[in-house]
Amino acid sequence: MAVAGELTVPRGQISSKIPTFNSKSQIFGVPMISCSRGRKKSSISTGVRAVLQVGVEAAESVSKVGGALGFDVVAEEELREKGFLGMRKTKLVCTIGPACSSLEDLERLALGGMNVVRLNMCHNSREWHWDVIRKIKKLNEEKGFCVSVMIDTEGSQIHVVDHGAPSSVKVEEGSIWLFTTKKFEGSRPFTVQANHSGFSEGIKVGDELVIDGGMASFEVIEKIGNDLKCKCTDSGLFLPCAKFSFWRDGKLVERNYKLPTLSRKDWADIDFGIAEGVDLIAMSFVNDADAVRNLKDYISTKSSKSIRVLAKIESLESLQKLGEIVEASDGIMIARGDLGVEIPLEQIPAVQEEITYVCRQMNKPVIVASQLLESMVEFPTPTRAEVADVSEAVRQYADALMLSGESAIGTHGQKALSVLRMASSRMETWSRQENQQSILRHRKLGASLPDRIAEQICDCAAEMANNLGVDAIFVYTKHGHMASLLSRNRPCSPIFAFTNDKSTRMALNLQWGVIPLFVDLTDDMEANIAKSVDLMKVKGLAREKDAVLVVSDITPTAAPSTSVAFQSIQVKTIS
Numbered sequence: 001m002a003v004a005g006e007l008t009v010p011r012g013q014i015s016s017k018i019p020t021f022n023s024k025s026q027i028f029g030v031p032m033i034s035c036s037r038g039r040k041k042s043s044i045s046t047g048v049r050a051v052l053q054v055g056v057e058a059a060e061s062v063s064k065v066g067g068a069l070g071f072d073v074v075a076e077e078e079l080r081e082k083g084f085l086g087m088r089k090t091k092l093v094c095t096i097g098p099a100c101s102s103l104e105d106l107e108r109l110a111l112g113g114m115n116v117v118r119l120n121m122c123h124n125s126r127e128w129h130w131d132v133i134r135k136i137k138k139l140n141e142e143k144g145f146c147v148s149v150m151i152d153t154e155g156s157q158i159h160v161v162d163h164g165a166p167s168s169v170k171v172e173e174g175s176i177w178l179f180t181t182k183k184f185e186g187s188r189p190f191t192v193q194a195n196h197s198g199f200s201e202g203i204k205v206g207d208e209l210v211i212d213g214g215m216a217s218f219e220v221i222e223k224i225g226n227d228l229k230c231k232c233t234d235s236g237l238f239l240p241c242a243k244f245s246f247w248r249d250g251k252l253v254e255r256n257y258k259l260p261t262l263s264r265k266d267w268a269d270i271d272f273g274i275a276e277g278v279d280l281i282a283m284s285f286v287n288d289a290d291a292v293r294n295l296k297d298y299i300s301t302k303s304s305k306s307i308r309v310l311a312k313i314e315s316l317e318s319l320q321k322l323g324e325i326v327e328a329s330d331g332i333m334i335a336r337g338d339l340g341v342e343i344p345l346e347q348i349p350a351v352q353e354e355i356t357y358v359c360r361q362m363n364k365p366v367i368v369a370s371q372l373l374e375s376m377v378e379f380p381t382p383t384r385a386e387v388a389d390v391s392e393a394v395r396q397y398a399d400a401l402m403l404s405g406e407s408a409i410g411t412h413g414q415k416a417l418s419v420l421r422m423a424s425s426r427m428e429t430w431s432r433q434e435n436q437q438s439i440l441r442h443r444k445l446g447a448s449l450p451d452r453i454a455e456q457i458c459d460c461a462a463e464m465a466n467n468l469g470v471d472a473i474f475v476y477t478k479h480g481h482m483a484s485l486l487s488r489n490r491p492c493s494p495i496f497a498f499t500n501d502k503s504t505r506m507a508l509n510l511q512w513g514v515i516p517l518f519v520d521l522t523d524d525m526e527a528n529i530a531k532s533v534d535l536m537k538v539k540g541l542a543r544e545k546d547a548v549l550v551v552s553d554i555t556p557t558a559a560p561s562t563s564v565a566f567q568s569i570q571v572k573t574i575s
């Protein structure tokens, strides 16, 4: 394998491998982390100590609690093998296509660390997608995986042309081509079909027509009705269903086709997704926040389950309205494929960095997508540049990385997944060592006092976890909000999110550093903590002297939920 080996630091040794960390005994003193002491310790005098003591002490007695901790087999194995700090933080998404849709292939991808499957509704039949969803559910239910399902809408892709051939066609410099909306069967020399009659609206002679972000370029030399006669100025290739954009004086010619973000087919696909209980819907070609809000409203009336909506940033317009779109959505996908058609390719790195930054500021998970390991569609090893690109996305703290053709149609999908896994683990370790004591600064989000308190608690908790070098953070959460606020801080320790809400568990699969666990939660937070830690211990996952920082947003029904004082006390008490 071209990339460096995975991190295999033995349990318990990770803290001491990180130079800026003190050992636990230095920080807390041995008695503080002893597992032989009772929960209600009078010697606990500071908030910090109390925080640390809870987890380790609750681990003390071997559990009387039965039942399984809602761990998925892959996270459990990873924890067993690599210890808390060796757990991968960056989540992995695989696009499923004909190359990986058998039950065996899907299981291999799940074992390889796939957290989310993406089904691109552009391709294949609904029955085909239905079959994949069934297989994933079967694997989750029968084999103990926790793989979420995301459908990705087709959207109104008006800027598509087809040359009528199944493979690529060469375009020579100086050759003259007709771009037409007239329908014809098969291929005609030097003729390509555009899929929308308005494709040439507002386009003038002299404009530049660019195919797929630079596969070939043309100059418009004549307008004939809606058709365009163009001369190739930069030779290259036409792929089937190529996308194109027009440029004038070095700037994109922005056009508004007034097509809805979701076509009739998209709505039918969304109904299908709701009926099949998918966890996430990625919305293609989102141009404003209203489109996201409409879909979220629609889902809330149609589905008892909370399906998260991700907006795909893949047009200039969506970039111009990035803030409002991020705010309205439950997460973002940086769809670099189509984005590269509408903005110059050299701007993609900076735009990606900006979007990942904005998403983290606004506490929304972000997926970096397209061409991460494109050469692996064909070859069994990535280019060095691809590994560098993957590492850069991890360094930017993207929540998730996505495979497209590499898994969907490539012959080395599993290997591509392992490259993502290893490259991200490696970069996470490096950036953890680099940023040991540095604290990520965040925009304040909450408007109400309780929201601001929650945010403050999570920011402080993450900072404490880093400074104190705890092994893990436990968070008890209904809707995942506290878990994501913790994740936003990108702490060194993994965040175990205990939730009694299945859709929260599946949505948190996309969140950096969060291991979502499905458990029964009661109003008695002490009991919740004791039970989960006991279960971890019984399974051999938590050990004596492991230090855990505990945060909760479960509000006991007996307490006055409006009480601000109560909120802060509750968290302090359990933490």
Ligand SMILES: Nc1ncnc2c1ncn2[C@@H]1O[C@H](COP(=O)(O)OP(=O)(O)OP(=O)(O)O)[C@@H](O)[C@H]1O
Binding pocket: 095, 096, 097, 098, 120, 122, 123, 124, 152, 284, 335, 337, 338, 370, 403, 404, 405, 408, 409
């Ligand atoms: N379900 C599927 N069936 C057949 N082929 C697929 C399927 N999903 C993906 N593919 C193939 O894999 C390639 C890459 O997949 P992907 O879905 O990421 O395309 P994309 O063009 O990047 O996405 P989008 O259309 O959303 O911009 C596609 O060009 C297609 O050939």
Ligand SMILES: CC(=O)C(=O)O
Binding pocket: 284, 312, 314, 334, 335, 336, 337, 338, 339, 369, 370
């Ligand atoms: C993923 C996707 O839709 C794109 O890159 O265009």
Ligand SMILES: [K+]
Binding pocket: 120, 121, 122, 152, 153, 154, 155, 284
């Ligand atoms: K799509």
Ligand SMILES: [Mg+2]
Binding pocket: 284, 314, 335, 337, 338
């Ligand atoms: Mg796209």
